[in-house]
Amino acid sequence: MRSGQVTIKDIAKELGISASTVSRALKDHPDISVKTKEAVNALAKAWHYKPNAVALSLRSSKSNVIGVIIPEIVHHFFSSVISGIEKIAHDGGYNVMIFQSDESYERELDNTQALLSSRVDGILVSMSKETKDYDHFRELRRNGIPIVFFDRICNELSSDNVIVDDFTGAFSAVQHLIDTGCKRIAHLSAPQHMLLGQNRLQGYRQALIKNKHKIDEDLIIKCDSFDEAKELVPLLLNLPERPDAIFAVNELTAAGALSVVKKAGLRVPEDISIIGFTDGIVSRVTDPALTTLEQHGHEVGLKATELLLERIKDRSMDYEPVTRVVKTSLVVRESTRYKE
Known part of the structure; x- marks a missing residue:
């Protein structure tokens, strides 16, 4: 058995025929005899010949x-x-x-x-x-x-x-928190140069406006990773009037917030409700399991x-x-x- 990348020229040399004959035999061209086709295909199979994808793409422009x-x-x-x-x-x-x-x-x-x-x-x-x-x-x-x-x-x-649909997803998350009795809802947001971050923040704001809740800018912070949540959520908990809910821009940030809240001796959801975005394995294995938005x-x-x-x-x-x-x-x- 031949080792390395097998080419049409290798097969042609072994069978004593031209490379063009091998090429046409592999394509089942009618001008090539059955005997030659059988010999070419048998050797190609034995040597595990594969067409050169790069060469094919150059010829087809694809x-x-x-x-x-x-x-x-x-x-x-x-x-x-x-x-x-x-x-x-x-x-x-x-x-x-x-x-x-x-x-x-x-x-x-x-x-x-x-x-x-x-x-x-x-x-x-x-x-x-x-x-x-x-x-x-x-x-x-x-x-x-x-x-x-x-x-x-x-x-x-x-x-x-x-x-x-980040806007509607964020709106429904905050509406759920309001429907369950939350009054001061914090938002851990994504960078605002990203449309995703803008839309989730707008959904958050519109849900508060629709329900006649005051928008407190102190409750909106750029925080979109587990590590940032560990660093920044304590600042929210130390506010004179702490939040009773947190809407996080993704599930890892929500998990980080959950860790901080529990470490502070607060109960979830009795003292603070937490909701994230993205329904991955993290949301299912935290204690308690996270309410979240499935992004499909x-x-x-x-x-x-x-x-x-x-x-x-x-x-x-x-x-x-x-x-x-x-x-x-x-x-x-x-x-x-x-x-x-």
């Missing part, structure tokens, strides 16, 4: 690969999105190349350059928290590569987007990939961008009170 850039793979939401992406891509005959920005603009920049060099047919992107310059995405567009943003989208580019990441991945494959098939960069919205679902657990 790689049948799509790129994905996400902030972090370990996050439940993004891993759910990837499962949706993989399903549609596989069904459509595409392979998926996944990069992680690790919430770094510089890493995201490197990711886009690597995907551009890899000649991918299209890219799915959820931006890093640090990203405020978008020239690297414009470069992809200039090179004819379609982009679909999901979850964390780019307002400054005319692009296709698939987003979670799998559906986000399905819709984003379907849209990207439509753009790849169309092969035109002159199209009217669309935005598709995935609704959230409130998942009530033990970290919030029952309705009065």
Whole structure:
């Protein structure tokens, strides 16, 4: 058995025929005899010959690969999105190349350059928290590569987007807290240069306004990680009039808040209710389990990939961008009170 990458030339040399004859035999060309086809295919199978994907992509101008850039793979939401992406891509005959920005603009920049060099047919992107310059995405567009943003989208580019209904999700979270008797609701928010952060904050504000609750700016702090929650939630608990509920922008921040509240000797939900965003494993294993918003990441991945494959098939960069919205679902657990 031959070792290493087997080429058409290797098979041709072994059988004493031309490389073009081997190529046509593998494609079942009618001009090639049955005997030659059988000999070529038998040797190709024995030597585990695989067509050169790079060479095929150069000839067809298609790689049948799509790129994905996400902030972090370990996050439940993004891993759910990837499962949706993989399903549609596989069904459509595409392979998926996944990069992680690790919430770094510089890493995201490197990711886009690597995907551009890899000649991918299209890219799915959820931006890093640090990203405020978008020239690297414009470069992809200039090179004819379609982009679909999901979850964390780019307002400054005319692009296709698939987003979670963050405003309505946040509104329903705060409404649930109000319905269960909470009066002073704090919000641990995402950075406000991100549309996601803006929409969740607006949902929070509108729920308070609708229910004629005062908006206290001291109860709104930028805090969107477990570590930040451990550092900043004590400040909320030390206010002259502490909150009786916390709405966190994601589940890890909610889990951090829960840890701080319990360490302070307060009961959840009797003293302080806590609700998060994203229904991952963390929300289920905390004590008490967290009430949260299910973002339906799998559906986000399905819709984003379907849209990207439509753009790849169309092969035109002159199209009217669309935005598709995935609704959230409130998942009530033990970290919030029952309705009065």
